Amino acid sequence: MSIDRIIGYALRSWFILALVFIFVPIVISFIFSFSPNRYPTLPLGGFSTGWYELIMNEAPVPRAFGNSIKAGVMVALISTFIGFAAAYTDYRYRFFGKNFYLALALLPPTIPVLILGLVMLMYLSRISLVGELYSVVLAHVVYCIPFAMALIRLRLAQMNPDLESAAWNLGANSWRAMREVILPFTLPSIFAALALTMAVSFDEYMIAFFTGGVTETLPVRVLALLQGQVSPRINAIGSIVFTISMSLVILAQILLLSRRSGERNVAAGGK
């Protein structure tokens, strides 16, 4: 019995160690973004918001921040719409070439972002669509659709398949059944998909680096600084990036966990 307990403690400690390994760099970056010193030392030399003031007064950072926000919102809206449409198509229809259709929908994240970025650069530059913010959006949508589609498809899988046909039998046409049954039921996952795809776009550096050219987003700024000397600017920019993308990912998860609310909406809408 006591050996069981020791093993239990050891296993749990291992899990906590793994979490420490995962979170320590994030915490360190956050802490040292407030350090007045150039090189990280312990104990901290004091508290300063100097690095944040510095990056906010360097033109590239606020501009990159604006670009990231704009691109993130566009990517979220487009990829969530396409992801929803594809998830619904997969849920409702059987058709010739469906496996190919699903492969197109789900494969992009299995291709390394470096290659995806390079491919996009080569292709988009042939059709003169490279180097602008919309180039980043085009490419990010390809990468983000699978996440949106997966979230919404999982939600549709939880739906009673008779609900939609019940609406048809009660005289609703396809569009009305979509509006009054499918949409309310999938709403939490749609919002979760919006948040998650925006987070993925906001955090993605490689595709954005290749397709954006001089139009930098915030993570591309980090990438540029990473290749230079040690600079605590990265800590400051990084802390901004991960505060935003983490908030979005957390929001997505909270939306998915509160799934009961969606069911109540359908029940109310169905009356």
Add this chain to the structure above:
Amino acid sequence: MRKVDGYALFWGAPLALWQLLFFLAPLVFLVVITFWTVKNFRLEADFDTINWVKMFSKSYVIDIYFRTLYYGAIAAIICSILSFPAAYALAFKASPSIQRIGIFMLITPFFTSYLVRVYSWQTVISDNGLLNGVFGFFSFGPIDMLNTMFGTMIGYMTLTLPLVILLQFFSLSNVDKNLIQAAHNLGCGRLRTVFLVIIPSAKTGIIIACTFAFILCFGDLVSPTSLGGSNPPTLSILIVDTVKQGNNWPRAAVVAVVMVLTLIAVAFTALYFAYSLKKSKA
């Protein structure tokens, strides 16, 4: 099955259009461009196998290819081994509410700030970094960690650990608890139960997790450059160097095509083993 109507087209077409135009077409173009040539720094449409011949005749390219395979495989195996006790603890030694928190703590970092975490590791493991500062306090070191294979591996683990623990956890929590109980009742020891009952039942998920780790590490650029010091190079570093030097897109495309084909081959082999082994057990 009804005829395809406007409603079906409205929902079905956007994905097909977007991914054909901006995913499949670029990939096809990637293959096409490997046969083009560069003359006076200008790309010309052509049908020449020179890029393939040149890239495959260089022994250092072959070396880099096998090194990258090796790095990816080592990282995937280390990550699977390190993850297993953690996934096991979460699946069998945690209450449902702790499990929810654990999943939450793993999903969040997987989607965020890989780049920043790699930078942060730089400051932790560099020669005058935090870790060597601690070592110095106990008057040993400094130990070279940055710009070594150890550094690269730290980066790879940062990239893969959350995902692999999660995937292993999901497959472990699907293991039939009665099976484990039965093994205990029949006098099967703890370790033997893990290796003879639990791991075989969760094999599919464990292999898939390991494959994902390989895919992520095989194509990663950030860890081998920023933590491994770009030396020795991996295929991703080779791609970037080829693009930078003389803008030789066709040869970079050759490397990219080879990488994608390798990933497809690895993924299919892994899926074959993941599912066939499961069937033979059942």
